[in-house]
Amino acid sequence: LAIAAAFSISAIGQANDVELTGRPYIDMNYGPYLSASIEAAPGNIAYKGIAIRLDDGPGGISKGSEFVVFETDTLRMAAAWSGDGFIDWRSIVYDGSHGTHPKLVGERLFTNPVAPGWARPGTDQFEDPRLRGLDNKPYGPLPRDWGQWRGLFLHNDRVILYYKIGGVRVFESPSLTKLLSGQKVVIRNINIAKRDTDLVLQVAHVAGSEPKLRTVDHQQIAVYDNKLTVGVVGGTEGTKLEPTAEGHLRLRIPRGEPVTLKLFSSRIKEGFMGMFGSMMIQNSKPENLVALVQSDRERRWPESMKTKPRRMGKPGAFVTEVITAPDKNPYRSWMRLGGFDFFEGGDRAAVCTWMGDVxxxxxxxxxxxxFTWTRIATGMFQPLGLKIVEGKIFVTCRDQITQLVDTNDDGETDYYRAFNHDAQVTEHFHEFAMGLQTDAHGNFYYTKAARHAKTALVPQHGTLLRVSPDGKTTEIIASGFRAPNGVCVNPDGTFYVSDQEGHWTPKNEINLIEKGKFYGNLMGYHRGLTEADITSPMVWMHNDFDRSPAEQLWVNSDKWGGLGSQLINLSYGTGYVYVVMEEKV
Known part of the structure; x- marks a missing residue:
């Protein structure tokens, strides 16, 4: 039964009179942005989408009415839209549905197709060079010499996107303004560093409608048949809008010194064009996004919560003590805990939630x-792994490994650094990225699930992945998994990975991993492999024993008595801890 209510507290971003629905995934305050695979239009999915709220108001992005979604693989502004629903909330992480992904809800202002958001540097070419999946669709990031996603900054409720095109630094931040008539206008504020070649930006696309160029109050604008109107101010001499017969609108930015510019987009009726031109003049002052990133800001999540421990079961050789989570918190954060790690000394931990928090x-x-719980990061793409390295927090998300950076030492994350962005993401609901561990050389490891009951599309489906210590390279260590639940790094350079039953995995299993081996899911991404190529697991487990094994761990503490130096299995399905009695013969 859905319920509606009002919620009022004093925290920043949590102002009065927020309408609640009784559904935790809608009522949660995610902050000003949320990462997900979002369908912007039929056949147009932003696989690594960052949806950003533009209008003011309490409650975060889920309570907004004006939005854009930026896609970090292609570096394109995939869509802008308005409406009270934001998205339809169809996803395993939201409403629990299988085989779904969220779609935007409301009226689209503009979209851009699945293709690079910028032409190949020094050319006018937008042909997509990326990996083609087995469905012949492009997946994964652009080549780094073309474009590279670097992360995002937050300044209060402003989101500043940071990426490079041909090695040239670009900062971009969407915002919103209004005409005197009340008509809302989406602004793309863009700062571009010095460049040795022309750059061409994809601005909008309307199929079958070539935009017409006009001048209003000495400002250049382009107008589509559906009244979508785009204007530009700033830039250097030669900065201009360029329409194509196929319905594309692009912006040419000549080579030269650093520039700031603004793109304005709205749906304008003929009698309001003068008002649109006046608005462009009034908002023509350039915005220095680098200075914005470096300026003072307020904490978004200033309130901490305290909880008490809770013991489970009867006294015995071992005591189970729960570090209780603040399920009731002023941010309405749904505390579905995922990965965690301890800082040096063991008195402090960092914990990520499936809903995007740390x-x-x-x-x-x-x-x-x-226990004192303090929220320091939000909006990430289903994080399910976390590792602390030399005091720095790294998080495994579906779209990337994110490093959380506190640039002003106020205790909150201001820079979500894309430490490694090589992940190949499709919209499939079961494509979890699980765990995060390191080896003695500083390499990172995590597992990536396959597509449940469907054949894999990209090489990373159903794999154990290794990321170099500098985050620059990703390597597939082993393949053939269905739904691996994290990784245990062994001292001898091997690994343990559990997998969940279903399809080509007849029962739950724990696998001893060797590089290059194939572990059984013939619905994975492979060519020509058969049952004869399958490497058998170390142990099969019946559902009555462990219906869903999670990660394995080596006990490296002397506080576990006789279990010291033993391998244990943590069960997601039962909550039990098992000893794995391994023996090499």
Whole structure:
């Protein structure tokens, strides 16, 4: 039964009179942005989408009415739209549905097709060079000499996108303004560093409608048949809008010194063109996004929550103590905990949630015990792995490994750095990226699930992946998994990976991994492999014993008594901890 209510607290971003629905995935305050695979239009999915709220108001992006979605593989502004629904919330992470992905809800202002958001540097070519999946669709990021996603910055509720085109630094931040009539206008504020060649930006596309160029109040604009109107101010001499007969609108930016420019988009009726031109003049002052990133800002999540420990079961050789999460919190964050790790000393941990958060937990060793939970990051794409390296927090998300950076030492993440963005993402609901571990050389490891009951499309489906210590390269270590639940890195350079039953995985299993081996899911991405190529698991497990094994761990503490130096299996399905009695013969 859905319920509606009003919620009022004093925290920043949580102002009064937020309408609640009783559905936690809609009522949660995600902050000003949310990462997901979002369908912008039929046949047009932003696989690594960053949806951004543009209008002011409390409650975060889910309570907004004006939005854009930027796609980080192609570096394109995939869509702008308005409406009270934001998205349809169809996804396993939201409403629990299978075989779905979210679609935008409302009226589209503009879209851009699945293709590079910028022409190949030094050319006018937009032909997509990316990996073609087995369905012949392009997946994964652009070549780095073409474009490279670097991450995003937050300044209060402003989102600043950071990427490079041909090695040239670009900062971009969407915003919103209004005409005197109240008509809303989407602004793309763009700062571009010095460049040695022309750059061409994809601005909008309307199939079958070539935009017409006009001048209003000495400002250049382009107008489509559906009244979509785009104007530009700023840039250097020669910056101009360029229409094509196929319905594309592009912006040419000549080579030269650093520039700032603004693109304005709205649906304008003929009698309001003068008002649109006046608005462009009034908003023509360039915005220095680098200075914005470096300026003072307020904390978004200033309130911490305290919880008490809870013990489970009867006293025995081992005591199970729960570090209780703040399920009731002022941000309405749905506390579905995923990966975690401890800082040096063990009194502080960092915990990610499937819904996109990272929280710090302090006081783990306090006496009497009391835990303090502080929210430090939001909006990420289903994070399910976390690792702390030399005090730095790295998070495994479906779209990338993200490094959380606090640029002003106020305790919150201001820069979501794309440490590694090589992930090949499709819209499939079961394509989880799980775990994050490191080896003695500083390499990172995580697993990526296949497509459940469907054949894999990209090489990374159903694999164990290794990322270099600098984040610049990704390598497939082993393949043939269905739904692997993280990775255990062994001292001898091998690995343990569990997998979940279904299809070509007849029962739950724990696999001892060797590089280059194939572990059984013939619905994975492969060519010519048969049952004869399958590497058998170390152990099969019946559902009655463990219906869903998670990650394996080596006990490297002397506080576990006789279990010291043993391999244990953590069960997602039962909540039990098992000893794995391995023996090499």
């Amino acid at each position: 929280w710090l937990v302090d006081g783990i060793n306090s006496k009497p015990q009391e």
